[in-house]
Amino acid sequence: MSFFNLQNIQKRYKDHTPVLDDVTLSLGKGELLGLIGESGSGKSTLLRIAAGLETQDQGEVTLGSLKVLSPAQKLVAGYDQIQLVHQQFKLYPHSTVEENIKRPLLLYDRAYATERADHLLALFGLAELKNRLPRELSGGQQQKVAIARALSLEPDVLLFDEPFSHLDPPQKRLLLEEIQEALRQLEVTGIWVTHDLSDALMLTSSLAVLHHGKIIQRGSAEGLFHSPVNRQVAELFSSLNPLPDSPNRYVRPSSIQVLPTEGGITGYVKQVRFLPEYNLLTVAIAGTDIVWSVPDTSRSIQANRSVSLQIDQRAVLRLPD
Numbered sequence: 001m002s003f004f005n006l007q008n009i010q011k012r013y014k015d016h017t018p019v020l021d022d023v024t025l026s027l028g029k030g031e032l033l034g035l036i037g038e039s040g041s042g043k044s045t046l047l048r049i050a051a052g053l054e055t056q057d058q059g060e061v062t063l064g065s066l067k068v069l070s071p072a073q074k075l076v077a078g079y080d081q082i083q084l085v086h087q088q089f090k091l092y093p094h095s096t097v098e099e100n101i102k103r104p105l106l107l108y109d110r111a112y113a114t115e116r117a118d119h120l121l122a123l124f125g126l127a128e129l130k131n132r133l134p135r136e137l138s139g140g141q142q143q144k145v146a147i148a149r150a151l152s153l154e155p156d157v158l159l160f161d162e163p164f165s166h167l168d169p170p171q172k173r174l175l176l177e178e179i180q181e182a183l184r185q186l187e188v189t190g191i192w193v194t195h196d197l198s199d200a201l202m203l204t205s206s207l208a209v210l211h212h213g214k215i216i217q218r219g220s221a222e223g224l225f226h227s228p229v230n231r232q233v234a235e236l237f238s239s240l241n242p243l244p245d246s247p248n249r250y251v252r253p254s255s256i257q258v259l260p261t262e263g264g265i266t267g268y269v270k271q272v273r274f275l276p277e278y279n280l281l282t283v284a285i286a287g288t289d290i291v292w293s294v295p296d297t298s299r300s301i302q303a304n305r306s307v308s309l310q311i312d313q314r315a316v317l318r319l320p321d
């Protein structure tokens, strides 16, 4: 059953081409959607409209039975039930972690505010840092405070606008695991906007791809991986190797195997790169000007030699131009 709905959203800034072109998305209660799109595809605009902070030209946002009004329709823009967390979160610099988290609860009963803050501090592993000022925290810890603050009002929906893009990968992985667990426990419905698919995959397998203001594919991670609608979606997951003499057919590096004997597709290893999980071979396919990326998990193959390759035929992708 859908809970948070964006229906036929259309948005154009002044004379520009549409930034959002008939975007429809619906999320079930507690669902976390990863929204992937390149820079300028309209992700932030969509989130701001979803939060009631930007006025759309057409279309409707609903949360359960509530129609989310745009700033053009509502005196004070935005809703307590729908919180937006930005990359440039703004913590109050002279307030402690605990005070920052309690800040949206100023009008609430003090005992409730303290109880809610304690719960969130514990959930995000911030209890020991509660008396620190924001400048005494790492970037990741500050971002967790911003997310905990957004959760203080018990919102139904949390919208994340690339909140971790400035963090380094190990820090990010750990935080994504913590955030996923916290969101699951609180049963929050969310949209996680990113241009980095691997971030989204750490959190959810429910994905949508936004390209030039249109949702070009929506589905599970497996669905998008195995049946991408076009190269754009396919290349979010890996590079693509074109098949010789087979227009529009591609194979992912992970579906190519180096054979111990001859009999497969012959190639010449031009370069070997050491990557964390395998060596990546750059292989020129014999008799063509095609170059493939091929993983060598054995790390035994040297440059400047021939190899015989086998592809998994079931994994061949047929994609439009």
Ligand SMILES: Nc1ncnc2c1ncn2[C@@H]1O[C@H](COP(=O)(O)OP(=O)(O)OP(=O)(O)O)[C@@H](O)[C@H]1O
Pocket: 013, 014, 019, 037, 038, 039, 040, 041, 042, 043, 044, 045, 046, 195
């Ligand atoms: N207030 C505005 N006035 C005019 N044009 C705008 C405004 N805000 C955004 N745009 C334009 O709308 C398009 C989409 O912007 P938006 O910020 O929604 O994209 P995005 O996918 O979030 O990009 P990024 O990943 O770089 O943040 C861009 O071309 C941008 O220049």
